[in-house]
Amino acid sequence: MGDLFDRLESVDPPRQVMAEGAVLLRGAALPFEVAILAALDTITARAPFRHMTTPGGYVMSVAMTNCGAAGWVSDRSGYRYDRIDPDSGLPWPALPHCFLELAVAAATEAGYPDFVPDACLINRYEPGARLSLHQDRNERDLSWPIVSVSLGLPATFQFGGLKRTDTLRKYALRHGDVAVWGGPSRLCFHGVSELRDGEHQVLGRMRINLTFRGAL
Template sequence: MTDLFDPIETMGASRETMAMGAVLLRGAALPFESELLAALRDITVHSPFRHMITPRGYTMSVAMTNCGAAGWVTDRTGYRYDRHDPETGNLWPPMPDCFLALAIAAATEAGYPLFQPDACLINRYEPGARLSLHQDKNERDFANPIVSVSLGLPATFQFGGLKRNDPISKFALRHGDVAVWGGPSRLCFHGVPELKHGHHDLLGAMRINLTFRGAL
């Protein structure tokens, strides 16, 4: 299905540079909007959102689920990818075609044409939820970029450097924006400060973030 989508023709997205190897594609997910939301509903029926526990026993304010060949999980034993949903014991739901098409198209437009994601971490932010500065480093191969899709309420994206105390740039994320980072930016620290109250016409008082990775 992915060969039906030409990255530039389908998206018509404006490009904003975040750092070397990192771009923000404004509105890139909007052509996929209805398909994404329908697929998301199906995924969460089989693997509902849950607030995971960190190895230190902290309950995350962001609710999470996954789809694809593997899912990112955290509990008292550590951070990892697992082929099975630990809450249901079943395989994670397969990655929908529209998810895969969007991720590949965005990565291609950002300069990473070989990206074939096998995992999608789905985050649900409600007002007050946040994600502290962190690196995505549980994947086996850092040659793959990260593709991050924003849906629903607006948020602020903090994008730093390779050290936690490096200077941080802030970018306003709106419904349909897609951030892609890889290469020299692949291990940059990033995060989302506390989500503000608001209402989105399609998603209500929440923000959904789809984060595509090459995990296995």
């Protein structure tokens, strides 16, 4: 996969269909970049990144935090959304206006004009981190799409089908790209390959991923 990012850089269309109901919007987050990064600093000052533990006792390689009405949490008791940050005992930071504006604009462009998220999961990948193949199914209403924003180092996004064994398609995600999936693709398995080392001119040696959901 070493040349995937370079090979696609010059040929990617601004909008790529990944599957029925799933699209990749190249550079859609770039107009919001400055506001998003400033808001991210404010969020993480109140709710710092942490490495959560899975129900099986595995410590996740991806560091996480949340903002919005509820946050996704994982521990030995299971996966769930909670209105309270278990580390601080306080509500999660509010969803910033620029986050909401970006999520709604991307969802509308992807064909989901009624989407208004109430939660944003914020993932921090450092070199060597990865996200195993999984479905997003902890949300109460699965009719809402997922809006996923990539910032920082490039990553390889794996997008499959409704069964774990379905063929995986791979997409190079770069700073500012936004993936949206819902409808018939809402429960497609997806993941992120191990992050390669590098230096992004804005975020340095990391990748930040914002995923917006209708959780409650």
